[in-house]
Amino acid sequence: MRAPETSKRLFVATGAYSCGKTTTLRHLAATRGYRVHGEAHRRVLDELGARTHGHPPDAPFRPIDAPDHVCPLCRKREFAARVLETQKAIEASANDGDWLERGYLDPVEYYLRTSGEAAYPWPPGEPAFERYALVFLFAVMPELQAPRWGRSSEARGDEAERINQRLGALYRAAGFEVVDVGPGTVEERAELLVSRARLDGTARGA
Numbered sequence: 088m089r090a091p092e093t094s095k096r097l098f099v100a101t102g103a104y105s106c107g108k109t110t111t112l113r114h115l116a117a118t119r120g121y122r123v124h125g126e127a128h129r130r131v132l133d134e135l136g137a138r139t140h141g142h143p144p145d146a147p148f149r150p151i152d153a154p155d156h157v158c159p160l161c162r163k164r165e166f167a168a169r170v171l172e173t174q175k176a177i178e179a180s181a182n183d184g185d186w187l188e189r190g191y192l193d194p195v196e197y198y199l200r201t202s203g204e205a206a207y208p209w210p211p212g213e214p215a216f217e218r219y220a221l222v223f224l225f226a227v228m229p230e231l232q233a234p235r236w237g238r239s240s241e242a243r244g245d246e247a248e249r250i251n252q253r254l255g256a257l258y259r260a261a262g263f264e265v266v267d268v269g270p271g272t273v274e275e276r277a278e279l280l281v282s283r284a285r286l287d288g289t290a291r292g293a
């Protein structure tokens with residue numbers, strides 16, 4: 088049985104923290120006029136506002152047990168569900184040829200990493216997400232990894248490598264074509280993205 092043809096081609100940029108996704112997508116929007124959708128995780132954090140606050144940025148994590156507090160680490164399952172709902176809304180509002188910062192397997196990777204579980208506990212009847220045309224996996228650039236949460240830049244770079252390996256594995260296991268975006272300047276990476284996206288359009292049209 089053939090998979091149904093998707094109604095629109097959406098391109099996803101994924102990768103660990105500080106790999107240059109946001110900068111490259113902003114560059115694509117500014118220099119080539121593409122429509123870019125910011126990541127669902129960030130949108131949920133913004134919507135929850137003060138309900139996520141309370142963790143000092145320069146100290147190791149300690150859980151906050153307060154009824155109103157809903158941060159990604161203290162309420163892992165609830166936060167992941169919110170991000171996935173927001174991801175669906177973003178994909179529903181996106182047009183053919185748009186770019187998404189992160190896809191639906193990014194919050195799943197986050198959940199698996201922070202919870203230690205082996206699989207995401209999808210509720211029954213979870214609606215499908217879009218079949219992304221291509222998934223671009225941004226390589227870790229160690230010089231972009233700044234110390235944070237009480238961890239050195241080297242430790243964060245090592246974690247970013249592990250995150251990238253899992254992201255690539257998750258998207259490939261779900262049947263997506265994953266394109267590796269190596270280190271480079273913003274313009275070099277932007278050019279790789281648009282040239283691969285154009286090739287994908289040509290292949291489909293042929």
Ligand SMILES: [Zn+2]
Nearest residue numbers: 151158160161
């Ligand atoms: Zn918290």
